[in-house]
Amino acid sequence: MKIIVNDKCQGCGTCEGICEEVFQVKNGRAKVIKNLDIPCVDEAIEFCPEGAIEKVED
Ligand code: SF4
Secondary structure, eight states, X not given: OEEEEOTTOOOXXXXXXXXTTTEEEETTEEEESSOOOXXXXXXXXXXXXXXXXXXXXX
């Protein structure tokens, strides 16, 4: 499993606020800093206003 942020990201910072272990927003775009399968990732997926976070198979 891999966590990705797609091009719909607007850099709002919600994901970082929910799950700072995994997401960091820099230059208007969220980045996955650690590919951790932890519950806050699912929360960030749910609350991302752009639907920009996805879990994909390796
Ligand atoms: S919550 Fe979604 S739109 Fe906002 S910074 Fe994170 S990935 Fe981007």
